[in-house]
Amino acid sequence: METRSNHVLVGAVVLILLLMLALFTVWLARLSGGNDKEYDIFFKQAVDGVNKGSPVSFSGVPSGQVTDIALFKPDPQFVRVRIRVNDDVPILEGTTATIQGIGFTGVSQVSLDGAVKGAPPIACPEGESTQECPFGVPVIPTRQGGLGAILNSAPQLLERISTLTERLTELLSDRNQNSIAGILANTQRLTDALADRGPEIAATMAETRIAIQKAGVAAQQIGELAATTNGVLADDVKPAMQNLNKAIGAAQKSAETLDAAIGDARPGLQAFSKQTVPEVGQLVSDLRTLTEALADVAERVNRGGAGSLVGSSKLPDYEAK
Incomplete structure (x- = not known):
């Protein structure tokens, strides 16, 4: 009986020690992972090779592991993968997640990359946890690769x-x-x-090249001629324009002087048109009458001689039959 009692006591002590060791291990695990951060990733693709405990890397550096995999019930085409990463891993805005295979074993891992320097960390905004953080943890966007x-x-x-x-x-x-x-x-x-036709084409090409060269020379000469023309215009036309401006000024002054002279002569012209012109008309009429009388006298002299001017004309002699 004493031997059996000793065995029971030893067994009980061993069980107690094993239970304490397990509790201590769990406590250490919680203590070491107490500062880890959790994130959700919604993959719109198959997650073959990813399981609970699969590694998570950031730019190729091991940084955590997968803790849960499940279908997203509101939209079954998405697969929700929850990961836990170390506290010192910079999960900043711009970070994306992809699934990468590890060798040819069929095992895959979640790869994080793309963090932007100076960007704020990915976090759930206050008051919008149900929209952008449906399960209470920040969401990392995905990138196919x-x-x-x-x-x-x-x-x-x-x-x-x-x-x-x-x-x-x-x-x-x-x-x-x-x-x-x-x-x-x-x-x-x-x-x-x-x-x-190769030789003819070669000759045509040579002639074309010569024509292009001549066209270039002609264009250069035209440019030189244009430059010369500009110089001539600058040297000759400007003095001529100055002389023309002077002539126009002198003509304008002459016109002004003529206008003044006409203004001064306007009263005399009016008197001439009102008095002298009618008198001249009467004089012309009298001269016309005098001319007719002189013509009549000349005609009489031609017919009857000078005596016709002092006596009457003789009647012709009448002879009886």
């Missing part, structure tokens, strides 16, 4: 390859092959014709 991006784009890539294959098949049909063969034959004939 590596194997995940390739796998996600694989269906579109296969569809494009299939479409390209179909179009190539249509392009290389028998009719199109004949057309391509005709195009190649025509191209060959054109090449042969160009080869035969």
Whole structure:
């Protein structure tokens, strides 16, 4: 009985010691991870190879581990991955998360990268925890990369390859092959014709080069002529313009003097037009009458001589029959 009692006592002491050791280990784990930070990541892709306890790295440096993986019930196309990282890891705004494979073992890890120097840390804004932090911890945005991006784009890539294959098949049909063969034959004939015309083409190119050179020389000469013309205009036209301005000034002064003279002569001109002009008209009328009388006298002298001016004209003699 005493031996059995000793065994029970020893067993009880061992159990107590093991329980204390386990509690001490848990206490140490909590103490070491008490300053760790938790973040949620919502991946819109498969998270193959990521499990609880999978490593988390920041720019390739081990920084934490995955603590939970679950579907996001409000939107099942997202997978929520919760990670715990060390307190000294700079999870700043601009940091993104991707899934990267580790070697060829099929195991993957969560990789963090892209922190911007001087940016504030990612945190839940006050009063909006239900929108931007649905589970009470900050959310790190995702970025497709590596194997995940390739796998996600694989269906579109296969569809494009299939479409390209179909179009190539249509392009290389028998009719199109004949057309391509005709195009190649025509191209060959054109090449042969160009080869035969090679010397003529070379001569044409040489003449074109000479013409371009002459055009350049002509353009240079035109530029020099324009510069000379500008100099002539600057030297000759300016004095001529000055003389012309002086002549215009003198003409203006003459016009002003003429206007003044006309103004002074205007009373005399009015008197001349009112008095002298009518008298001149009467004088002309009298002269016209005198001229007619003199003409009549001259005609009488021509007919009857000078006696016709002092006596009457003789009647013709009458003879009885």
